Every structure is written in structure tokens, then in C-alpha cells.
Amino acid sequence: MNKEKLFFKISELEELTGITSTKIRYWTKKYKELNSQLRETPNSTHKLYHKDSIEIIITIDKYLKNINILSSKDNINQKLHNKLSSQIETVEKLKKIRDRLKNLLAVNS
Numbered sequence: 001m002n003k004e005k006l007f008f009k010i011s012e013l014e015e016l017t018g019i020t021s022t023k024i025r026y027w028t029k030k031y032k033e034l035n036s037q038l039r040e041t042p043n044s045t046h047k048l049y050h051k052d053s054i055e056i057i058i059t060i061d062k063y064l065k066n067i068n069i070l071s072s073k074d075n076i077n078q079k080l081h082n083k084l085s086s087q088i089e090t091v092e093k094l095k096k097i098r099d100r101l102k103n104l105l106a107v108n109s
Contacts, residue, residue, distance in 0.1 A: 007039060007048035017057045024049075027060055034060070 014021045028034050037053040040046070 006051055009046055009048060013049055013053060016054055019057055019061055024057060031060060
């Protein structure tokens, strides 16, 4: 990367960060921190991003990946909880059936 260069085209950001231009455009609309880095050329043929955009894009990507990981972890924990709850309910029902059968056998003896 040219250290003296201050502004980059979106295709250059895509190459530098590994983040697709589609995501970068979406994040530009969604996050004011990134939007504030955007500049347009005088004839508006290109939108240019300040070099600070690179750090912002990488930070957003890391943040969203962490959110997805935590969300997945919560989903897994919820599924495990539901599975265990279901098994506990089944065991309780079986115990009740066993007790009823014992009572029926005791009455018939």
C-alpha cells in the first residue's frame, strides 16, 4: 500500500481489506463512521474513501464476526437447553407411568 496515498477507490479497499465492495457500500450507508470517510471526485465519477476507512472496515468486519460467533453460541446453548428440558420431561413422565403401574399391580395382588 502506498503510504502517501490518502484516498482509495472502493475496488482498492476491497483488495486491501478482503471485504467485498457490496459489503463496503452497505456498511457505508449503515455506519456514519464509514460514511464520513467518503469523498466524491469533482465530476462525481468516483467515490473515494479516506485511508482511515481501511481501519474502520476491518473493525466493522471483526465486530460483526464476533457478533455472529456469540449468536451461534447462544443458539447452541438454547438448543442444548431445549433438548435437556425435553429429556427431563420425558423421564418425569416415565416415572409417573412407572408409579401408576406399580399402584395397579399392588391393587391386583
